[in-house]
Amino acid sequence: QVTLKESGxxxxxxxxxxxxxxxxxxxxxxxxxxxxxxxxxxPGKALEWLARIDWDDDKTYSTSLRTRLTISKxxxxxxxxxxxxxxxxxxxxxxYCARMSWYGGNDYWGQGTPxxxxx
Amino acid sequence: xxxxxxxxxxxxxxGERATLSCxxxxxxxxxxxxxxxxxxxxxxxxxxxGASSRATGIPDRFSGSGSGTxxxxxxxxxxxxxxxxxxxxxxxxxxxxxxxxRLEIK
Numbered sequence: 001q002v003t004l005k006e007s008g009x010x011x012x013x014x015x016x017x018x019x020x021x022x023x024x025x026x027x028x029x030x031x032x033x034x035x036x037x038x039x040x041x042x043p044g045k046a047l048e049w050l051a052r053i054d055w056d057d058d059k060t061y062s063t064s065l066r067t068r069l070t071i072s073k074x075x076x077x078x079x080x081x082x083x084x085x086x087x088x089x090x091x092x093x094x095x096y097c098a099r100m101s102w103y104g105g106n107d108y109w110g111q112g113t114p115x116x117x118x119x
Numbered sequence: 120x121x122x123x124x125x126x127x128x129x130x131x132x133x134g135e136r137a138t139l140s141c142x143x144x145x146x147x148x149x150x151x152x153x154x155x156x157x158x159x160x161x162x163x164x165x166x167x168x169g170a171s172s173r174a175t176g177i178p179d180r181f182s183g184s185g186s187g188t189x190x191x192x193x194x195x196x197x198x199x200x201x202x203x204x205x206x207x208x209x210x211x212x213x214x215x216x217x218x219x220x221r222l223e224i225k
Contacts, residue, residue, distance in 0.1 A: 023193050029168050037214070042222075046216050046217070046218045047163065047206060047207065047208075047216045048216070049213070049214040049215065049216070052214075060212060060213070062213065063213060096162055098162070100210070101165070101168065101174075103168055103169065103172070104151060104153060104168035104172075104210060105153035105165045105167075105168035105174065105210060106153075106163070106165060106208075106210075107165050107174060107175070107207070109162035109163060109164075110162065111161075111162060112162055
């Protein structure tokens with residue numbers, strides 16, 4: 001059974017760095033063709049893609065957030081980690097990780113983790 | 120790639136047909152276009168990929184069509200669980216989403 005689960009702090013202060021972890025189950029990111037992305041969704045707003053990491057460690061970032069994001073994987077723990085620096089209240093959102101299916105689109109999503117940026 | 124969905128909201132009754140539009144600028148290559156349904160408090164669920172292929176477990180009342188810049192999601196007979204927000208997504212190198220269409224019960 002494929003599952004993804006996000007974890008991280010619910011509250012961060014402005015200028016701090018946010019670190020989120022996505023724990024994968026039922027598949028391995030080291031398998032050829034596997035890709036995992038991070039997304040976010042501010043309250044009442046649309047989804048936004050943030051970053052993606054592939055089985056071969058190739059990484060792609062949102063153009064608008066590239067300078068603030070780092071995505072990495074820990075194969076031994078089957079986890080994907082996202083770091084976002086210099087957090088601001090506009091970054092308040094629910095953050096999701098999701099697997100990209102081999103045929104297209106994101107077929108499995110975590111339940112999301114809400115993050116509030118406030119002093 | 121900017122995706123513009125229309126209408127922003129749609130009010131229909133169960134059993135009716137829903138037609139949702141997604142326009143891309145510029146062109147979406149190789150039909151890398153997906154549709155998702157999102158219910159309140161839940162993550163999105165993949166409905167359609169490749170513009171017209173149903174994802175695993177998606178009933179045949181959902182269908183997708185289009186290519187290039189114009190795409191459509193059709194729900195032939197609305198069920199109560201279909202009243203939700205729908206997003207289109209292009210999943211090329213730098214994925215983007217439309218702003219969503221809210222499907223409401225009339």
